Amino acid sequence: MYVELRHLRTIRAIQQAGGLARAAEVLNMTQSALSHQVKGLEEQAGMELFVRRSKPMRLSAAGHRMLRAAERILPEIDAMEEEFRALRAGRTGRLHIAIECHACFDWLFPVLEMFRHAWPEIDVDIRAGLAFEALPALNREDVDLVISSDREPPPGIVFNPLFDYHPTFVASSANPLAAKDFITADDFRDQVLITYPVSRDKLDVFTEILTPAKVEPRAQRTAELTAVILMLVGSNRGVAVLPDWVMREVKSNADYVTRPMGPAPVLKRMYAATRVEDAGKPYMAHFLRLARSEPVKLQRGA
Amino acid sequence: MYVELRHLRTIRAIQQAGGLARAAEVLNMTQSALSHQVKGLEEQAGMELFVRRSKPMRLSAAGHRMLRAAERILPEIDAMEEEFRALRAGRTGRLHIAIECHACFDWLFPVLEMFRHAWPEIDVDIRAGLAFEALPALNREDVDLVISSDREPPPGIVFNPLFDYHPTFVASSANPLAAKDFITADDFRDQVLITYPVSRDKLDVFTEILTPAKVEPRAQRTAELTAVILMLVGSNRGVAVLPDWVMREVKSNADYVTRPMGPAPVLKRMYAATRVEDAGKPYMAHFLRLARSEPVKLQRGA
DNA sequence: GACGTACATGAATAGACCTCATGATAAACG
DNA sequence: CGTTTATCATGAGGTCTATTCATGTACGTC
Numbered sequence: 001m002y003v004e005l006r007h008l009r010t011i012r013a014i015q016q017a018g019g020l021a022r023a024a025e026v027l028n029m030t031q032s033a034l035s036h037q038v039k040g041l042e043e044q045a046g047m048e049l050f051v052r053r054s055k056p057m058r059l060s061a062a063g064h065r066m067l068r069a070a071e072r073i074l075p076e077i078d079a080m081e082e083e084f085r086a087l088r089a090g091r092t093g094r095l096h097i098a099i100e101c102h103a104c105f106d107w108l109f110p111v112l113e114m115f116r117h118a119w120p121e122i123d124v125d126i127r128a129g130l131a132f133e134a135l136p137a138l139n140r141e142d143v144d145l146v147i148s149s150d151r152e153p154p155p156g157i158v159f160n161p162l163f164d165y166h167p168t169f170v171a172s173s174a175n176p177l178a179a180k181d182f183i184t185a186d187d188f189r190d191q192v193l194i195t196y197p198v199s200r201d202k203l204d205v206f207t208e209i210l211t212p213a214k215v216e217p218r219a220q221r222t223a224e225l226t227a228v229i230l231m232l233v234g235s236n237r238g239v240a241v242l243p244d245w246v247m248r249e250v251k252s253n254a255d256y257v258t259r260p261m262g263p264a265p266v267l268k269r270m271y272a273a274t275r276v277e278d279a280g281k282p283y284m285a286h287f288l289r290l291a292r293s294e295p296v297k298l299q300r301g302a
Numbered sequence: 303m304y305v306e307l308r309h310l311r312t313i314r315a316i317q318q319a320g321g322l323a324r325a326a327e328v329l330n331m332t333q334s335a336l337s338h339q340v341k342g343l344e345e346q347a348g349m350e351l352f353v354r355r356s357k358p359m360r361l362s363a364a365g366h367r368m369l370r371a372a373e374r375i376l377p378e379i380d381a382m383e384e385e386f387r388a389l390r391a392g393r394t395g396r397l398h399i400a401i402e403c404h405a406c407f408d409w410l411f412p413v414l415e416m417f418r419h420a421w422p423e424i425d426v427d428i429r430a431g432l433a434f435e436a437l438p439a440l441n442r443e444d445v446d447l448v449i450s451s452d453r454e455p456p457p458g459i460v461f462n463p464l465f466d467y468h469p470t471f472v473a474s475s476a477n478p479l480a481a482k483d484f485i486t487a488d489d490f491r492d493q494v495l496i497t498y499p500v501s502r503d504k505l506d507v508f509t510e511i512l513t514p515a516k517v518e519p520r521a522q523r524t525a526e527l528t529a530v531i532l533m534l535v536g537s538n539r540g541v542a543v544l545p546d547w548v549m550r551e552v553k554s555n556a557d558y559v560t561r562p563m564g565p566a567p568v569l570k571r572m573y574a575a576t577r578v579e580d581a582g583k584p585y586m587a588h589f590l591r592l593a594r595s596e597p598v599k600l601q602r603g604a
Numbered sequence: 605g606a607c608g609t610a611c612a613t614g615a616a617t618a619g620a621c622c623t624c625a626t627g628a629t630a631a632a633c634g
Numbered sequence: 635c636g637t638t639t640a641t642c643a644t645g646a647g648g649t650c651t652a653t654t655c656a657t658g659t660a661c662g663t664c
Contacts, residue, residue, distance in 0.1 A: 321640095321641070321642090322641075322642060323640080323641060323642075333641080333642075333643095334642090334643085334644085336642095337642060337643060337644085338643090338644085340642095341643080341644095354642075354643095357640075357641055357642080358640090358641070358642095359641080359642070
């Protein structure tokens with residue numbers, strides 16, 4: 001039995017128009033065409049869908065069943081088509097975000113909250129970029145935006161700069177390093193370094209400091225959540241290097257000390273990677289604007 | 303934008319099979335055909351539904367939306383087609399009943415209750431045949447069965463005999479007619495006759511007794527519910543003629559007397575009218591069987 | 605009973621959809 | 635890194651289905 005949407009539209013039209021001839025006008029076809037179509041449909045169904053004893057022909061019991069299906073299905077189709085019109089008009093879309101930088105949750109949540117209000121139709125989602133490579137996922141359209149501090153954009157991808165930040169050293173005030181004004185690579189030799197559980201080439205403390213200086217910390221342990229890292233640091237189980245914006249609450253806490261990396265200050269830039277064809281979309285532009293301005297407010301508040 | 307079910311099936315198949323070529327096999331068509339179809343669909347949608355950068359091609363964001371629609375709509379279609387298979391196999395159907403005879407509720411409800419258990423898939427409904435002519439409604443397929451005691455089946459309609467019954471006189475025991483052994487037409491001249499609110503040609507007391515004898519009761523008043531008629535009779539506000547099966551409870555009640563019509567006993571036959579093409583259907587046959595056997599049990603219980 | 609309206613039917617046609625053959629490009633392999 | 639294989643795209647041509655046109659038939663109506 002091969003039912004097609006055309007058939008459902010026909011059933012509905014005949015019911016609404018109250019007759020085959022009138023329905024044909026509504027559907028912009030000849031009465032003959034509809035008659036043939038109904039005949040074919042009834043052959044498919046294996047039974048009469050209409051009662052022809054009375055003259056404006058009416059739905060039979062079986063016909064009413066099909067009408068019920070039509071009235072459930074056709075609005076779904078219409079809704080989908082409306083969604084696609086909105087998609088074409090750029091009023092809606094998808095924004096699935098992958099973050100390679102764990103500390104970014106801190107500013108991403110407030111930003112997304114603001115975005116959600118401005119673009120309620122956009123399908124928003126976040127995926128922590130632990131289990132997969134984020135940039136290929138961008139190309140496969142598994143995600144639409146990647147928060148990253150990589151430097152070399154692959155073809156088809158643009159790196160939109162968001163803001164600059166300082167990778168900042170944090171330790172317990174009981175740690176001997178609290179006595180220093182700034183921290184260098186050598187200072188890590190005797191320390192337990194606490195990081196997110198990702199590869200070293202995605203951790204600022206390695207890419208910017210330890211790896212160039214060929215220094216290995218005494219030990220390294222990992223924690224997924226920023227709050228857990230800070231807790232471990234607070235109880236002097238290790239030290240960490242985190243972006244400055246997460247230091248906001250810690251700075252006013254006597255248990256912690258924060259120090260710049262040195263002697264020259266280390267500055268990194270945060271990027272939002274998108275596909276080139278998405279970069280121009282209005283909602284994407286709005287998100288990038290928010291992601292540029294909001295995090296710096298957090299940094300200032302620190 | 304002309305979406306068809308074929309397109310939704312394609313979207314789903316490509317997703318499930320993980321690629322266009324494999325999907326083509328599942329759908330029993332060539333890879334080329336599917337490629338053309340997808341191209342056409344994307345033209346209709348006005349955007350790319352698939353990402354072709356990676357080789358087994360994958361759904362894009364827009365494609366995922368269409369997939370969602372497909373996964374909601376296609377099961378509905380499958381369910382409908384399954385319903386039609388059941389309809390063809392006679393396992394399901396519709397049984398909308400019109401009753402011209404009000405007292406028939408008494409035995410119809412128990413019968414329908416039994417039927418509902420045996421044929422849970424059948425769409426059962428009752429419509430009191432007050433506002434419309436029941437037999438034309440049968441022809442128009444507004445209803446599928448009419449409980450009636452008419453005699454002349456119109457073309458295309460069969461009258462299936464159910465059972466015989468005696469129109470029986472009932473009055474208050476305080477009524478003078480309680481002294482008689484049987485009741486004749488003349489006895490109504492001084493009585494208020496209580497009937498259902500339908501035309502006289504559908505009331506046994508008129509068609510069988512009063513109209514042939516050209517007798518008019520002193521007055522006539524109506525009530526919709528059998529219980530109300532009996533209540534009025536009980537308080538000696540009038541007399542009534544009702545089928546014997548509704549006398550069940552009244553017979554053992556000292557407030558009432560029931561008497562046969564006379565002098566010759568009046569016998570009427572109850573019919574279930576159906577369309578000829580329905581008469582052979584298994585569920586219809588089962589209903590008729592129930593409607594033949596169950597009411598007589600009620601009569602015996604009286 | 606004649607007329608108008610509503611649906612059915614048959615033949616012809618236009619157009620959509622499919623297949624075949626082949627080209628292009630990305631993944632896999634040695 | 636080149637070769638092979640798998641996957642998808644494209645163009646031309648054939649087929650088949652849906653539609654139209656012209657006409658027939660039956661019901662409802664006056």
